[in-house]
Amino acid sequence: MTAFEPNSIRSYSQEDVQQILQFAIARQADDKDTEFSYQQLLEIAAELEISPESLNLAERDWQAQHSQMQSRKAFDAHRLRKFKKRLSNYAIVNGFLMLVDLVGGGGVSWSLYILLFCGLPAGLDFWNTFQTKGEEYEMAFQKWNRNHQIKQTISTVLNRWFKALQT
Structure with a gap:
């Protein structure tokens, strides 16, 4: 399509249409803190001839997707914390050994x-921590998510x- 049609x-x-409306809504809101009320969402849907049932289903889908994204962010943060801890342990142990070697042998x-021998597992750990796609990542996420839900x-x-015992 050309601009002259x-x-x-x-x-x-x-x-x-979805992309154009996303751009329009993004430009409409001058600052990022602007929020729409549920009533405004209903009005927009009505203007677009979207039924309230479809809007409710879409909202549920969005909430599920949003929850999944929050879980993935928490999982990635958990993996990063674990990696930083292992990396600091690696640095401390190898720094100590290098100091002993330096003092002991000149x-x-x-x-x-x-x-170098311990660097290989550290490199693989780095790769696994920052690899956020693929079957291994999905399996690790599913396992963490299950454990996280059980703990909750x-x-x-x-x-x-x-609380029942206290009352």
Whole structure:
């Protein structure tokens, strides 16, 4: 489509309409803190001839996707914390060994072999931590998510139990 076509000839795919409306809404809101009320969302949907049922289903889908993204962010932060801890342990142990080698032998010799030998798992750990796509990542995320949900459930049950005991 060119910019010179009359309005009556223009037509857009559903994906194009979604993208155009996203750009328009983004430009409409002058600052990022602008929020829309649920009533405004209903009015926008009504103007676009979207039924309230479809809007509710879309909102549920969005909430599920938003929750999934929050879980993935928490998982990635968890993996990063674990990696930083392992990396600092690696640096402390190898720094100590290099210091012992330097003081004991007047130079650094045998500690370099340990540094290189231990560097391989650290490199693989780096790769696994920052690799956020693929089957291994999905399996690790699913396992973490299951464990996280179990911990939350147990915590909720224990909190209710303790509250019941206190009253």
